[in-house]
Every structure is written in structure tokens, then in C-alpha cells.
Amino acid sequence: MPDANPSNAASVEPSRGWSVYKPGQGYYTRAGTVIGTSLIGLLAILWMWKYLKAFRIEGVNELYVAAGGAIVIGGLLTAVVYYLVFVKPRTVDFLIATEGEMKKVNWSTRREVIGSTTAVIVTAIVLAVFCYALELLFVWFFQLIKVLQS
Secondary structure, eight states, X not given: OOOSOHHHHHHHSOOOTTOOSSTTSSHHHHXXXXXXHHHHHHHHHHHHHHHHHHOOOTTSOHHHHHHXXXXXXXXXXHHHHHIIIIIOHHHHHHHHHHHHHXXXXXXXXXXXXXXXXXXXXXXXXXXXXXXXXXXXXXHHHHHHTTSSOO
């Protein structure tokens, strides 16, 4: 007997080819992942640029070789990221679940964050002053009993 809910059947069906798996779900985590990996990929291409310029092909300008290599690396990186973020079901389900869990988080208010940060900074300063005073006390004591020479 066929399923009465056609949307259920579509969500269970695995993706075919390079079509987007579960489109419309996990938008922000997918976008963040694409932006983050794109920035890392650009930095990797910039880092590899000098090595690509050093690669010599007879009769071809090294700038063309470097640009071609950067385009190939960028294209491969784009294909891998697209596959992982939009096509592969396990990764997509993880990103969708991550976004769902992030929506459940009870985020602190600005006032709570400022209060907590102030408490940490004041505690650190008080501990630093206490340790300094204790250190001065030990120096004075050890000079008094002639263990330290000044």
C-alpha cells in the first residue's frame, strides 16, 4: 500500500546525482559552512600561489600556469564542498540537526554576558594582586631570615 503522505516518501528517498538533498533545510549552517570553507580555500590558494608560479611549463608564461592551477584547485575545492554540503545525505543531515540544536540553545542576554565578563576580570585582578602581595611577603620574610640577599 503506498504511503499516504508524499512528503515523507520524498524525504527518505536518497539524492540522485548532484541534486540538492533536502533543499530549504539547514540554510544557515550550510551557508556558514560554505563561507568558512571558501575563506580557508582562498587562503590555501594564496599560500600555494608562489609554488604554482615556480612550476614551469615550456613555452607558457608562469603567471598563466599559476592562474590555471589556482582555477583548477578552486574548482576541485568547490566541487568537494558542494558535494559535502548539498548532496551527501549524512553530512546534510548532520548540518540540519546542528541548526535544529542551535535553535534550542538558551542564549545569554547582553546584560548577563557583561556581568559574567566583569566578574571574571575582577576576580583575575584580585587574584593577581593577592599573589603579588604574597610574593612580597615571602621576599620580605626570606630576607629577614637571611635566605635571600638583596
